[in-house]
Amino acid sequence: MKLESALRPPAGGPGPGGAGRSPEEPEPSAEKRFLRHGMMPHMLCPGCGHGIVFEAMLRALAGRYESLDEVAFVAGIGCSSRVVGYVDACTLHTTHGRPLTFATGLKLARPELTVVVVTGDGDGLSIGGNHLIHAARRNVDLTCVLFNNEIYGMTGGQLAPTTITGAYTSTSPAGNAESPFDAARLVEAAGATFVARAQSYRPRDFEELFLRALDHKGFSFVEVMTDCTEYFGRTNRLGNGADLLFSQARMEPEIDADLAGRPTLKQLAAKPVRPVLEMGVLHESNRGTLEEAMHLLGARS
Amino acid sequence: MRAGRAGREPVPGGAQASPPSGNLVVAGVGGQGVILASNLISQVLLDAGYDVKKSEVHGMSQRGGTVVSHVRFGPEVHSVMLEPGAADWIVAFEWEEGLRALSYLKPDGVALVSTERRIPPAAMLDHRDLTLDYAGLGEVPPGVVAVDTFAVAGDAAAAAPVVAQTVLIGALSRLLAFSSESWQEAIALWVPPKALAANLTAFERGRALFTDAGAAGAAATAPHGASAAGASSGGGALDGAALSPEGALAGLVPTLRIERSWCKGCEICVAVCPERCLVLDNLDVAVLAHPQRCTGCELCAWLCPDLAIDVGLVRAAGLAGRPS
Ligand SMILES: Cc1ncc(C[n+]2csc(CCOP(=O)(O)OP(=O)(O)O)c2C)c(N)n1
Numbered sequence: 001m002k003l004e005s006a007l008r009p010p011a012g013g014p015g016p017g018g019a020g021r022s023p024e025e026p027e028p029s030a031e032k033r034f035l036r037h038g039m040m041p042h043m044l045c046p047g048c049g050h051g052i053v054f055e056a057m058l059r060a061l062a063g064r065y066e067s068l069d070e071v072a073f074v075a076g077i078g079c080s081s082r083v084v085g086y087v088d089a090c091t092l093h094t095t096h097g098r099p100l101t102f103a104t105g106l107k108l109a110r111p112e113l114t115v116v117v118v119t120g121d122g123d124g125l126s127i128g129g130n131h132l133i134h135a136a137r138r139n140v141d142l143t144c145v146l147f148n149n150e151i152y153g154m155t156g157g158q159l160a161p162t163t164i165t166g167a168y169t170s171t172s173p174a175g176n177a178e179s180p181f182d183a184a185r186l187v188e189a190a191g192a193t194f195v196a197r198a199q200s201y202r203p204r205d206f207e208e209l210f211l212r213a214l215d216h217k218g219f220s221f222v223e224v225m226t227d228c229t230e231y232f233g234r235t236n237r238l239g240n241g242a243d244l245l246f247s248q249a250r251m252e253p254e255i256d257a258d259l260a261g262r263p264t265l266k267q268l269a270a271k272p273v274r275p276v277l278e279m280g281v282l283h284e285s286n287r288g289t290l291e292e293a294m295h296l297l298g299a300r301s
Numbered sequence: 302m303r304a305g306r307a308g309r310e311p312v313p314g315g316a317q318a319s320p321p322s323g324n325l326v327v328a329g330v331g332g333q334g335v336i337l338a339s340n341l342i343s344q345v346l347l348d349a350g351y352d353v354k355k356s357e358v359h360g361m362s363q364r365g366g367t368v369v370s371h372v373r374f375g376p377e378v379h380s381v382m383l384e385p386g387a388a389d390w391i392v393a394f395e396w397e398e399g400l401r402a403l404s405y406l407k408p409d410g411v412a413l414v415s416t417e418r419r420i421p422p423a424a425m426l427d428h429r430d431l432t433l434d435y436a437g438l439g440e441v442p443p444g445v446v447a448v449d450t451f452a453v454a455g456d457a458a459a460a461a462p463v464v465a466q467t468v469l470i471g472a473l474s475r476l477l478a479f480s481s482e483s484w485q486e487a488i489a490l491w492v493p494p495k496a497l498a499a500n501l502t503a504f505e506r507g508r509a510l511f512t513d514a515g516a517a518g519a520a521a522t523a524p525h526g527a528s529a530a531g532a533s534s535g536g537g538a539l540d541g542a543a544l545s546p547e548g549a550l551a552g553l554v555p556t557l558r559i560e561r562s563w564c565k566g567c568e569i570c571v572a573v574c575p576e577r578c579l580v581l582d583n584l585d586v587a588v589l590a591h592p593q594r595c596t597g598c599e600l601c602a603w604l605c606p607d608l609a610i611d612v613g614l615v616r617a618a619g620l621a622g623r624p625s
């Protein structure tokens with residue numbers, strides 16, 4: 001029997017999109033022109049906070065750039081890093097943990113480009129932790145946005161160096177015994193000249209911080225807290241995408257009370273509590289960039 | 302190739318009560334329970350006293366990517382990996398993954414392949430017609446058995462579609478003919494307690510595929526049992542009360558543009574809309590159920606992870622039923 005004849009899938013798949021639109025609908029918003037439409041819908045899970053941050057980045061850029069021909073996005077590996085595949089700019093999807101090294105090379109070779117690195121907490125702080133502190137130390141003029149969902153989303157919800165104490169992950173089934181990194185403070189200590197922290201819950205604030213980071217000359221770092229619904233949310237029984245989003249807004253004691261009401265958390269003493277983190281610009285200073293030290297700017301332009 | 306029908310088929314390749322050694326490939330995509338299934342199969346083999354080695358590849362598993370596990374057993378097994386053409390049995394939970402794994406099959410091997418198809422995210426761009434042609438792939442080896450796992454599982458998969466694949470474990474238990482109890486014990490050990498009953502039912506229905514004459518026939522055309530969340534509806538006292546003053550002055554009203562094929566139904570917009578304008582329809586896609594209430598605040602658009610919502614102003618006359 002020929003294979004093709006057996007390959008008819010069951011009928012009844014969803015029809016082409018677009019049914020049920022209102023006769024008059026608004027134009028797509030400006031940031032949509034920066035999408036690689038052929039790649040959409042994106043591969044993130046339902047409710048994944050990375051999508052919110054990604055759109056906020058595009059929205060911020062849409063207010064500033066006509067086209068993204070002079071903007072390069074460089075990413076490592078992870079669900080967070082994957083978002084650069086959807087933006088119609090110069091994009092580099094590199095190796096796990098190494099986007100900052102590629103970005104440094106790119107910036108030194110093409111100093112006129114605006115270089116944005118997208119990384120995750122696993123990509124940027126585990127395997128790429130050393131590259132992160134050294135990029136900060138060198139003060140290369142680029143912007144690094146670290147999507148911190150406190151877990152390795154892409155590979156199945158393993159413990160990350162940002163996972164809060166007590167949280168359940170696929171590699172901490174009895175609750176995380178370790179303490180997490182404070183990514184923003186780590187990078188500040190390593191020499192970054194602009195450090196900020198934002199949340200997917202407040203995408204407009206993130207936009208503003210992202211633009212300020214782009215404007216900053218030197219290594220600028222924005223840590224943005226996002227939610228992995230599929231692993232962090234599910235494993236810790238914190239609810240769906242909306243529940244997780246709202247939990248970013250609440251204060252610690254309230255979350256405490258909420259969690260206590262859920263019988264599914266085995267050890268109440270070790271239950272994960274989302275920490276109350278300082279948001280906004282955490283550090284801003286000025287010193288010479290690596291490009292200046294290497295006299296690249298004069299030689300090029 | 303044959304389509305699996307309850308009670309119609311002899312055991313392909315013959316039942317092997319205690320083979321001296323053997324090789325299996327379990328294949329599928331992320332979320333289908335491939336790893337769990339290979340754990341379970343290894344458990345049966347370990348309990349039967351074999352040396353068992355197992356490997357797994359699941360790098361992109363969360364992204365609907367391939368998950369493959371090799372299981373080897375015998376008196377003593379050294380390498381965990383199989384060479385192409387070395388598998389006695391293939392169990393594939395997804396049709397394309399079954400095709401991909403076929404190169405591992407021995408000429409006289411048996412592949413149990415589910416007809417379930419998962420279109421990878423990159424290929425489903427616009428939720429288009431899912432029919433694809435695979436011309437030129439040629440003849441399929443004789444030992445390939447296509448099983449409509451959903452149809453065979455029937456109501457056992459109603460609550461959790463993933464249970465349907467346990468049908469293939471049931472079918473495999475006829476080929477690797479250790480006692481039914483040893484398979485059931487392994488299932489009880491590996492499957493979460495709340496899903497145990499459904500899995501055991503699916504297992505029995507899979508077992509019935511090959512020998513039990515007179516068992517309920519498997520309907521090849523049975524729907525895949527996707528349960529759709531009902532769209533809530535009903536107007537409220539707020540209808541028409543919340544137009545933006547500026548827009549109303551200019552004869553414009555806020556409304557949404559929802560890219561239906563991008564929406565994944567996460568319900569964030571439903572939860573964050575202060576006016577409770579949005580609901581999920583019966584395909585789990587967000588719809589603006591109460592356009593009159595929309596104030597154009599844009600919260601839904603900002604917090605939509607799928608980039609699926611745009612908010613803008615349109616002429617009020619363009620929208621039926623709107624106060625203008
Ligand atoms: C060298 C190497 N080691 C390990 C992996 C597997 N891997 C892929 S993504 C990932 C973790 C990503 O975590 P994070 O950066 O937090 O991204 P998220 O998916 O959470 O957004 C790992 C360990 C790999 N791809 N390459």
Ligand code: SF4
Nearest residue numbers: 045048079153228229
């Ligand atoms: S696995 Fe987690 S981080 Fe990755 S797309 Fe899904 S929800 Fe997002």
Ligand SMILES: [Mg+2]
Nearest residue numbers: 120121151153
């Ligand atoms: Mg992460």
